[in-house]
Amino acid sequence: MTETRKVIVVGAGIMGAGIAQVCAQAGLQVFFNDIDEQALGKALERIVWSLGKLAAAGRLSEEKETILSRIRLFPDLSVAVEADIAIEAVYERLDLKQNIFRVIDQSCGPRTILASNTSAIPITELASVTRRPDKVVGLHFFNPVAMIQVVEVIKGIETSENTMQASIDFVTTLGKEAIRVESDIPGFLLNRINLVSYVEAIRLVEQGLAKIPEIDKGVRLAFGRKQGPFETGDMVGLDVSYGALMAIYEESKDPRFYPPQLLRRKVKAGYLGRKTGKGWYDYDAGGNRKLDLA
Ligand SMILES: NC(=O)c1ccc[n+]([C@@H]2O[C@H](COP(=O)([O-])OP(=O)(O)OC[C@H]3O[C@@H](n4cnc5c(N)ncnc54)[C@H](O)[C@@H]3O)[C@@H](O)[C@H]2O)c1
Known part of the structure; x- marks a missing residue:
């Protein structure tokens, strides 16, 4: 098995913080970068909070401080690090991600795998700006990273089988399960x-066939899920799902992915889910769901 010892994580938002945390928990040394110093500070606070919860639940095999000491801030991406893998998790924008891939391709040694946590951008388009397209891969973690056990490992057109295998080994090192995706659709x-x-659940509501809480309850009970589609939608963010649907629709023109009108209206109105206190449901200042009016 290929062992990974040093990891660069670029972007200290929701996903980058989670990725840095699980890497440190797995014993890897993390070089943690963000363009915004405040974002890094907040990310570290979130990691401390999450490790505290895991420790309280008896789910950490080491002291919290030992894990935290493996994360070091890494302000300048152009500084060379002999990393095994660099994982980019910045905003979902092609130009931004391509710029980062150009920089880390220059600064990282030839053996470093360059990975993106993108939700929808083709891996091939990120690989195309580097000198090592065979070593560029998608590693799609799910939110919250510390809790969700699966990671999609995505092959771009030029990603080599060695890179796929090393990336799957890396996911295993993190104690997670890898799902292979053979093309970057x-x-x-x-x-x-x-x-x-x-989309189908939203359309059923648009057609007046059911109320939102009814659908959520039915899906939870019938399919053994922890959340119904609207509950998950509020957690993920209506804008995030809208962006993902548009990205898929624009490339595929498959009408199954065209965002329904109700979703588009909510996003325009700023009803983005838990983070704005309003989405499919309403939430109080403590983040608790208010009585269902939906
Ligand atoms: N949020 C989710 O549920 C989720 C799930 C899976 C994948 N993703 C993907 O993960 C990526 C990150 O999403 P997120 O929700 O963590 O975003 P976020 O908005 O929480 O954080 C993005 C971070 O990137 C930083 N950043 C921006 N430009 C930068 C630069 N040039 N250099 C370094 N840092 C920079 C920002 O300061 C910010 O801290 C996106 O591609 C998204 O599509 C998100």
């Missing part, structure tokens, strides 16, 4: 499956 596998049922 937008949305990859699991989001496509999930989004089709989300």
Whole structure:
């Protein structure tokens, strides 16, 4: 098995923080970068909070401080690091991600695998700006990273089998399960499956066939899920799902992925889910769901 010892994580938002945390928990040394110092500070606070919860639940095999000491801030991406893998998790914008891939391709040694946590951008388009397209791969973690056990490993047109295998080994090192995705189609596998049922659920509500809490309750009970589609939609963010649907629709022109009108209206109105206190449901200042009026 290929052992990974040093990891660069670029982007300290929701996903980057989670990725840095699980890498440190797995004993890897993390070089943690963000363009915004405040974002890094907040990410570290979130990691401390999450490790505290895991420790309280008896789910950490080491002291919290030992794990934290493996994360070091890494302000300048052009500094050379002999990393085994660099994982990019910045905003979902092609130009931004391509710029980062150009920089880390220059600064990282030839053996470093360059990975993106993109939700929908083709891996091939990121690989195309590097001198090592065979070593560029998609690693799609799910939110919350510390809790969700699956990671999609996505092959771009030029990703080599060695890179796929080393990336699957890396995911295993993190104590997670890898799902191979053989082509970088937008949305990859699991989001496509999930989004089709989300769109259908929204359309059923638009047609007046059911109320939102009824659908959520039915899906939870019938399919053994922890959340219904609208509950998940509020957690993920209506804008995030809208962006993913548009990215898939624009590339495929498949009408199953065209965002329903109700979703588009909510996003325009700023009803983005839990993070804005309003989405499919309403939430109080403590983040608790208010009495169902939906
Ligand atoms: N949020 C999710 O549920 C989720 C799930 C799977 C995948 N993703 C994907 O993961 C990526 C990150 O999403 P997120 O929700 O963590 O985003 P986020 O908005 O929480 O954080 C993005 C971070 O990137 C930083 N950043 C921006 N430009 C940068 C640069 N040039 N250099 C370094 N850092 C920079 C920002 O300061 C910010 O802290 C996106 O591609 C998204 O599609 C998100």
